[in-house]
Amino acid sequence: MSEEERREPGLNPGKSHKISPIAIANEKTDEEFIRDYIKPSQEWTTWTHPLTEKSYSLDFLSSHDLTKDDFRTCFGIIETTSGADYKNSSVGWHPGMKKKEMKSPDLRYILVKDDGGAVKGFTSLMPTFENHEPVLYCYEVHLLPELQGQVPSLLSIQLSGLGKHLMNQLITIAENIPSTKKVMLTCFTSNLNGLKFYEKLGFTKDDFSPRDRTLRGGKVVRPDYVILSRGTAHGGLDGELDDELKGMN
Numbered sequence: 001m002s003e004e005e006r007r008e009p010g011l012n013p014g015k016s017h018k019i020s021p022i023a024i025a026n027e028k029t030d031e032e033f034i035r036d037y038i039k040p041s042q043e044w045t046t047w048t049h050p051l052t053e054k055s056y057s058l059d060f061l062s063s064h065d066l067t068k069d070d071f072r073t074c075f076g077i078i079e080t081t082s083g084a085d086y087k088n089s090s091v092g093w094h095p096g097m098k099k100k101e102m103k104s105p106d107l108r109y110i111l112v113k114d115d116g117g118a119v120k121g122f123t124s125l126m127p128t129f130e131n132h133e134p135v136l137y138c139y140e141v142h143l144l145p146e147l148q149g150q151v152p153s154l155l156s157i158q159l160s161g162l163g164k165h166l167m168n169q170l171i172t173i174a175e176n177i178p179s180t181k182k183v184m185l186t187c188f189t190s191n192l193n194g195l196k197f198y199e200k201l202g203f204t205k206d207d208f209s210p211r212d213r214t215l216r217g218g219k220v221v222r223p224d225y226v227i228l229s230r231g232t233a234h235g236g237l238d239g240e241l242d243d244e245l246k247g248m249n
């Protein structure tokens, strides 16, 4: 019997009780999640800055395992790199709401730490359903300026590559959770560097991204954020869900 189709004797005797691959992913411990979806063969736990040659470690952990200090640092990094985008948007900057979201139970983190153990960047992710489709949602990816690359090198010198390295882990996870159709994320339209970065990694505007609205007087209101996605190679067809499982998490 597949993991997706567990039989629970007490429930509906004689009938198999199905659990979605997304729910299965969210039930896993961090060790199981790494083993099953990132794969131990992949060299992902260390990263060396191509210019400074300093080494950084990558730690994978659930939101409830973040230490208070690491949580505070991650929050501070978001405020540093994207606070202005939030404040200038219709969404606004609401520290309490952001902190609550950062503690969401199914959210997992990859922390980038220097050799002194200080967090210098991170990404957070969650296997979930969006519009009844199983997806891997990237909640955040933020690096302190010293670790950002940004300007494409004319001299073919790799300036950073850490953002790409982190996003590649998310793409790998999405490829390995059965039925997952895409990696998805939200980006402010004011974040031109972020948009170029995602474009470089093959992300495109998702069909569910909000559209321009034309008001009665003819004025066009453009949304200040965009939803981007990048499909998995199998397009979710490796574990297609029947209607019963869609929308479950």
Ligand SMILES: CC(C)(COP(=O)(O)OP(=O)(O)OC[C@H]1O[C@@H](n2cnc3c(N)ncnc32)[C@H](O)[C@@H]1OP(=O)(O)O)[C@@H](O)C(=O)NCCC(=O)NCCS
Pocket (backbone or CB within 6 Å): 081, 082, 141, 142, 143, 144, 147, 148, 149, 150, 151, 152, 153, 159, 160, 161, 162, 163, 164, 165, 186, 187, 188, 191, 192, 193, 194, 196, 197, 200, 201
């Ligand atoms: C966005 C961010 C995560 C990208 O990480 P990074 O380490 O700077 O980017 P990388 O060096 O890995 O870039 C990957 C590729 O994108 C390209 N790229 C990155 N930024 C770019 C830009 N502004 N313009 C054109 N290309 C860009 C790189 O040249 C590289 O191309 P390559 O694969 O051909 O070498 C990082 O800059 C950051 O933390 N920014 C601030 C926070 C933020 O905006 N987060 C996103 C919120 S939605």
